[in-house]
Amino acid sequence: MARSHEPLIRLARFKVEELQKQMAELDRSKQALINQIERLEASVPEEQAIATQSKDGYLAYGSYAQAVIKRKDNIRASLSEVEAQSDTLRDRLSEAFQELKKYELLEERRLARAEAAVREAEQAELDEMASIRHRRAH
Template sequence: MTRSHEPLIRLARFKVEELQKQLADIDRVRTSLNDQIERLEASVPEEQAAATDNKDGYIAYGSYAQAVIKRKQNIRSSLDEVDQQADGIRERLEAAFRELKKYELLEERRVARIEDALRAEEQAELDEIAQTRRRQAH
């Protein structure tokens, strides 16, 4: 009989689960970065309104607006990096999933061969019993 593929299946399943966790972490980071952009964009109208109230606020708003623009650029750069990481993890996840399926299929085939051999053995025993009874009946 061939060896079980269960250890390989467990290892491959572990790889798949770890990569899925990494992808979920990346998705949380992406959500957080998008939330930061939304908060920055939501703060702009408030700051514009405050800037129109007095001269000092109006002067300070220019610096604030530049800082917001720069911060959004930095966050978008971070989003691009996160997306690249996610793409890499997705590719590794697809490969790990294919590997898992390969091992599972090999194990299914191994088990099916064992079951076929057992059925053949049982059938041979039944055939032998039937022949013995036939001989005894004659």
């Protein structure tokens, strides 16, 4: 009788689950970066209003604006890296999921063959019993 594919299924399922966890972590990182950009963008009008209230504030605003622009560029670069990692991980997850499905399908087929063999054996036994009864009756 063919060997069970359960160990392969467990291993493939573990791999899928680990990749899903990594994907969730990347999604959280991506959202955190987006939130940082939004917070920076929201702070600009506030700082502009403060800068117009004094000459020192007006002079300092230029440096602040440059720092915000640089920070947003850095965050966007990080966001691009996270998105690239997500794309790569999404491909790996898809492959792992296909592998899991392949092993599950193989196991289903193995079980179906085993059930068919049991049914055939039972039917052969019933046929033999019927044959014996028929011979005894005649």
